[in-house]
Amino acid sequence: MDTSDKDKFELEKSNDNPINYHSSGGMSSDWRFNSTSIPNSSLGLVPTDNLMSVCRGDLVGAASCSSSSVIDSFGPAMWEHPTNSQNLVFCDINAQNIASSSNTVGIGKGFPFSSRNGIDRTLEMGWNPPNSMLKGGIFLPNAPGMLPQSLSQFPADSAFIERAARFSCFNGGDFGDMVNPFGVPESMGLFSRGGGMMQGPGEVFVGSGMKSVSGGQTQKNVMNAGEASKDVSMSVDHMATEGSPLKNETKRESLARSRDESKKGAGGSGNDSDEAEFSGGSGQDEPSMLEGNCGELSAKSLGSKKRKRSGQDAELDQAKGTPPSAKGSPETQQKGDQKPASTTSKASGKQGKQGSQGSDQPKDDYIHVRARRGQATNSHSLAERVRREKISERMKFLQDLVPGCSKVTGKAVMLDEIINYVQSLQRQVEFLSMKLATVNPRLDFNIEGLLAKDILHSRAVPPSSLAFSSEMPMAYPALHQSQPGLIPTAFPGMESHSDILRRTINSQLTPMTAGFKEPAQLPNVWDDELHNVVQMSYGNSAPQDSQDVNEPLPPGHLKVEL
Amino acid sequence: MASKHTIATRHAQGIRARFASRFLRSLLRLRRRSNRFGGSQSNDEGIGKRIRTDRIKIAAYASMARAVGPRRTWSRALLFKLRNRARIHGVSRKRCLVSEKKRVTRNKVVVAISREPSRADTLRKLVPGGDSMDTCVLLEETAHYIKCLATQVTVMQSIADRLLL
Numbered sequence: 001m002d003t004s005d006k007d008k009f010e011l012e013k014s015n016d017n018p019i020n021y022h023s024s025g026g027m028s029s030d031w032r033f034n035s036t037s038i039p040n041s042s043l044g045l046v047p048t049d050n051l052m053s054v055c056r057g058d059l060v061g062a063a064s065c066s067s068s069s070v071i072d073s074f075g076p077a078m079w080e081h082p083t084n085s086q087n088l089v090f091c092d093i094n095a096q097n098i099a100s101s102s103n104t105v106g107i108g109k110g111f112p113f114s115s116r117n118g119i120d121r122t123l124e125m126g127w128n129p130p131n132s133m134l135k136g137g138i139f140l141p142n143a144p145g146m147l148p149q150s151l152s153q154f155p156a157d158s159a160f161i162e163r164a165a166r167f168s169c170f171n172g173g174d175f176g177d178m179v180n181p182f183g184v185p186e187s188m189g190l191f192s193r194g195g196g197m198m199q200g201p202g203e204v205f206v207g208s209g210m211k212s213v214s215g216g217q218t219q220k221n222v223m224n225a226g227e228a229s230k231d232v233s234m235s236v237d238h239m240a241t242e243g244s245p246l247k248n249e250t251k252r253e254s255l256a257r258s259r260d261e262s263k264k265g266a267g268g269s270g271n272d273s274d275e276a277e278f279s280g281g282s283g284q285d286e287p288s289m290l291e292g293n294c295g296e297l298s299a300k301s302l303g304s305k306k307r308k309r310s311g312q313d314a315e316l317d318q319a320k321g322t323p324p325s326a327k328g329s330p331e332t333q334q335k336g337d338q339k340p341a342s343t344t345s346k347a348s349g350k351q352g353k354q355g356s357q358g359s360d361q362p363k364d365d366y367i368h369v370r371a372r373r374g375q376a377t378n379s380h381s382l383a384e385r386v387r388r389e390k391i392s393e394r395m396k397f398l399q400d401l402v403p404g405c406s407k408v409t410g411k412a413v414m415l416d417e418i419i420n421y422v423q424s425l426q427r428q429v430e431f432l433s434m435k436l437a438t439v440n441p442r443l444d445f446n447i448e449g450l451l452a453k454d455i456l457h458s459r460a461v462p463p464s465s466l467a468f469s470s471e472m473p474m475a476y477p478a479l480h481q482s483q484p485g486l487i488p489t490a491f492p493g494m495e496s497h498s499d500i501l502r503r504t505i506n507s508q509l510t511p512m513t514a515g516f517k518e519p520a521q522l523p524n525v526w527d528d529e530l531h532n533v534v535q536m537s538y539g540n541s542a543p544q545d546s547q548d549v550n551e552p553l554p555p556g557h558l559k560v561e562l
Numbered sequence: 563m564a565s566k567h568t569i570a571t572r573h574a575q576g577i578r579a580r581f582a583s584r585f586l587r588s589l590l591r592l593r594r595r596s597n598r599f600g601g602s603q604s605n606d607e608g609i610g611k612r613i614r615t616d617r618i619k620i621a622a623y624a625s626m627a628r629a630v631g632p633r634r635t636w637s638r639a640l641l642f643k644l645r646n647r648a649r650i651h652g653v654s655r656k657r658c659l660v661s662e663k664k665r666v667t668r669n670k671v672v673v674a675i676s677r678e679p680s681r682a683d684t685l686r687k688l689v690p691g692g693d694s695m696d697t698c699v700l701l702e703e704t705a706h707y708i709k710c711l712a713t714q715v716t717v718m719q720s721i722a723d724r725l726l727l
Binding site: 387390391394395397398401402412415416418419421422423425426428429430432433434435436437438439 | 589618681685688689698701702708709711714718721722726
């Protein structure tokens, strides 16, 4: 075990150095510690901080949430070291406990180096067939400089790839089921999943590892591992065939693929986070925007299939296009994440039209926008156009809400109307509250009856009442002037009441009339109130005085009573 | 009570029913409070018409905001403002109001408005919580706010009418 431990340790170190992800001074101590503790523990938990820079939080979360039992068995000392939470990665393949490690395998799907170490153990445990293959490759990188040699010595690339491909199919599901019979192949699968132990180009593996890690990042489920493994196997094949010069492209494509894979799952949010990571961390506002969208998008992203397909198209486009087209405005980020000026994707075009029509497309992850014919394709102008469309759409909706705005065109006038209307409504509330304050003593009577009547009757009123109020003025221009004359004749019992009302109404009328473009509208609303009050006050007392008021009033009265 | 709940749960009448029930309950509460403090004084004296009016107005807005729920930005902002106002109520009304405004402007509107306040700014002042929204969201919130204000007005109207009768 010591040799294996040392090997593992050196392997880790060697892996770390060329990849140069994260070199911490404490690494060596960590490894040493791990090497000693790992054999003790039944789990092969090996901290690797290679990928952690990318996915540490999620990985730890995945680890923690996926199998607490695994964690429990792990020595507490282990946890102390990766206090950064960066170093903690489940070395999924501990040959000692393949059965138990099957769970960890599921967890640690994205960790190339850890899985490599796991394979070490597996080999030691007597995993014969691949032994010859893996041993050389795994045990080789004893020194940083030896890595390429190890890679070259990794003989069975093709065979390995085959196995990885074969084993990947086992992984699409519950990893718990993958017990001993597939323990060994499982480790292989995991190995491949881990990001391609096939060190063709180390960076490719890193990329794929990152990708799978990010896949795991978004999907804390085991399911993703299967997909990620498919990714890895695909990437492995890719790497085996293409070799190092294509590593960048592979990385990106694998990234894209991982994004697609992740999209298959539940998380549009994870997807976005992936993109945030992968687009080079470009656009500092990006993650925030994406996070902001994550909430709403994840809520909508339930239909995975469609999203995946569209996402694949979009992702592939992104992969092929300019990677960080994130220089667009933040709103651009909302739409199809990167909108390369090309906007070549057909699927994105379709979705753009759908998405830009409104945010009520639950299946869209983000809104793709396509430049229309004859229009500028600059990302800025695209974003602005979408924003303008949104605003105009909302203005149309507001036009329906605000009465008397159907004939108004133009944003400015419309906004003025809206402002007037909101102000009038607020004043109405204040007036009504004052009215209620004066009549409050009677509140005790029959509250429930009030409520029932309110709900049953006032339902019919709202659309008509306000419109009615606007129509009222036409019918009561004469009354408008006559009101003040009538009010003083109110009965003493109600005099203070109506005086207050009149005073407030007048005081409020003057500023209203001053500020209105259509002075006829609002004062008439107040007229209604006044009508009601006056009506009631007159109704209680001598009817003769109120006759001239009553007759024109009944329609208004009816309105109120409804 | 059961009928009220069944009515309230119906989505078609959702906001109105919820608002109506809450508002009536708060009115009752206010009424009881005023009764407790001062026997049977006339409405226009004692506590003061303005205070009572304001209390009812605040009760109306609060019950509307709660009926809408925390889903909307403006309802959240409104509840927050009311809660702050109630919390600092004892200290000094003027001071707290001023500080609230300062706080808001400091966080949201950094530039001193030397230009004429555009229409969007006016709308922001009207809609609670409008400072921290961009135009697009502001319009959406305004639409919902207008709808809720309209229901508020109708419910209060019908209550007042029935009470006055």
